[in-house]
Amino acid sequence: MKLRDIAHARSGDKGNISNISVIALDETDYPFLAEHLTAQSVATHFQGIVTGTVTRYELPTLGALNFVLTGALGGGVTRSLALDAHGKALSSALLDLELPNRNRQNNQHGGERP
Amino acid sequence: MHRIRIGSGAGYSGDRIEPAIDLAERGGLDYLVFECLAERTIALAQQARQRDPAGGYDPLLTVRMTAVLGACRRNGVRLITNMGAANPLGAAEATRAVARSLGLDGLRIAAVTGDDVLAAARELDVALEDGGTLRGLGDRVISANAYIGAGPIVEALAAHADVVITGRAADPALFLAPMVHEFGWRMDDWDALGRGTMAGHLLECAGQVTGGYFADPGVKDVPELARLGFPIGEILADGTLLLTKLPETGGCVTPATVKEQLLYEIHDPARYYQPDVVADFSAARVEGDGPDRVRVHGGRGAARTGLLKLSIGYIDSCIGEGQISYAGPGAVERGRLALEIVRDRLALTGVRAEELRFDLIGLDALHGDRRSRGHTPYEVRLRVAGRTATLEEAARIGNEVETLYTNGPAGGGGAWKSAREIVAVASALLPESAVRTTVTLLEA
Known part of the structure; x- marks a missing residue:
């Protein structure tokens, strides 16, 4: 299962820092997201692209996570040589991340979802 | 109200x-x-x-x-x-x-x-968020x-x-x-x-x-x-x-x-x-x-x-860039060959760039090549970009892409080039007083 199957995302930029919000399409999936989409898994996914740290902020009232990635924009939006200097497309790259199969996961937790 | x-x-x-x-x-x-x-x-x-x-x-x-x-x-x-x-x-x-x-x-x-x-920022010589102070940017500061x-x-x-x-x-x-x-x-x-x-x-x-x-x-x-x-x-x-x-x-x-x-x-x-x-x-x-x-x-x-x-706006550097497209069978191979040719020519002709970047749009330009492995695109667009000290030097990068028309692999089309001065932005803090x-x- 891809992250895109259960969440949507948007990237923003400030200097050499990118933030990517990840929002559950269905708020009841938020605990699953929070469990499996960690700062570590995001850092691994962006290996070779993000040179700095990944910090995760939790927004349970929105069913959302916010990831802050330092050293993500080729030295900064205004001086980067990259085609996508703003890192606008990073949100789409993140939605490509593979998550464990949720059905199997839910069965393990009692199969409360179809 | x-x-x-x-x-x-x-x-x-x-x-x-x-x-x-x-x-x-x-x-x-x-x-x-x-x-x-x-x-x-x-x-x-x-x-x-x-x-x-x-x-x-x-x-x-x-x-x-x-x-x-x-x-x-x-x-x-x-x-x-x-x-x-x-x-x-x-x-x-x-x-x-x-x-x-x-x-x-x-x-x-x-x-x-x-x-x-x-004026106030100069007088206080404010510290920049990414290190150094305003004075360090010298006469490159615009605003x-x-x-x-x-x-x-x-x-x-x-x-x-x-x-x-x-x-x-x-x-x-x-x-x-x-x-x-x-x-x-x-x-x-x-x-x-x-x-x-x-x-x-x-x-x-x-x-x-x-x-x-x-x-x-x-x-x-x-x-x-x-x-x-x-x-x-x-x-x-x-x-x-x-x-x-x-x-x-x-x-x-x-x-x-x-x-x-x-x-x-x-x-x-x-x-x-x-x-x-x-x-x-x-x-x-x-x-x-x-x-x-x-x-x-x-x-x-x-x-x-x-x-x-x-x-804080300042003149950072210049960026030169060139692009050209390849299509059909062997497009990726011709694009890769073209990138190598440009890389060699920039070295042979002594273009002074602090930083260079070689991309194939359609394959690896946005997020590297890891995610597109196993896919063969019908077309790719070569992109070379480099940072230089002067506009003249920046222009040489796009020129070496354009010359691929008559000096590179078969079937390159739609060449484009640019050279521009880069105004970059640095952040700092100033007391509201x-x-x-x-x-x-x-x-x-």
Whole structure:
């Protein structure tokens, strides 16, 4: 299962820092997201692209996570040589991340979802 | 007043004008706000003002004012914008000229100045966020502007300005100011200022909250994007926001569009630093309230830091770039061969670049080649970009891509090149006591 199957995302930029919000399409999936989409898994996914740290902020009232990635924009939006200097497309790259199969996961937790 | 309606007429300098005209004419608005200053825009505007002392404000100011001022006057809508960029007074004079040409006698236009703090920043030799100090940038510095808060805009509204034009103000402050003015919020009512900032943050990118930058066919469909309408924020006296848009416009306002925008360009959602408040979105609630209508509440705030963010524009370097496309069987191999040829020729001819980048668009340009492994694209576009000290040197990079036409692999087409000087932006902090704002009123 891809992250895109259960969440949507948007990237923003400030200097050499990118933030990517990840929002559950269905708020009841938020605990699953929070469990499996960690700062570590995001850092691994962006290996070779993000040179700095990944910090995760939790927004349970929105069913959302916010990831802050330092050293993500080729030295900064205004001086980067990259085609996508703003890192606008990073949100789409993140939605490509593979998550464990949720059905199997839910069965393990009692199969409360179809 | 128990509720006000604020429309957002632009989310960036080059934004569409039709939705703003629609809002001015039939939005039932109290205020129409145009947010037009990106991080680097003001440094570029300062360069424009150095070339023409009467210029340095938003190039679309006259077009926008001509398009909406008549409807704003008819409908009692007051206009707030940062289109003053590097020259708010010049922008106010240009706006007065538009008002006179439209016969809008007596229209009051306020210019807010004082955000240009280059002298103070030099005197204090402010520390740059990424290391070093302002002095270290030497004569490459173009501008230093402080993100000012709602205060001077409120002052202009209290002086009965119909149009308020600022330079570098914090984007949400353009929206917070009318709330403070109408509801009489105290400037130390942190929760109210936090909620108002949250509303301003949601409105400032215009179409990005009404379904723009959202569509993903099959997963997130947005109706009639070509006619995307811009948002209206109805704000209650307690800071609760009802976000909506006009009927018969494209786009959509849903909890999902609102959540994406709420976290746009946010780092720690509990600490969104603004000149007037440290806003806290961490307990925000976003709820559907009917078709294309979303209620947002739960914002909070904490005392402001007393420090203002500075945006320092400086001439960083030059960037040279070239592109050419390959298609059909063997396109990737020919593209790779072409990249190697350019790499070798830049070395052979001694092009002095501090940094070079070699991409095949369609394969690895955005996120490296890991994600496209196993796919063979029908076409690829070679892209070489490099950072140099001079424009002449930068131009040599694009030239070595262009020469692939007659000196490279078979079938290269659509070559393109550019060489440009880069104005970059550095950030710093300045005590608010070092910034003095002034409101100047003109009358048409």
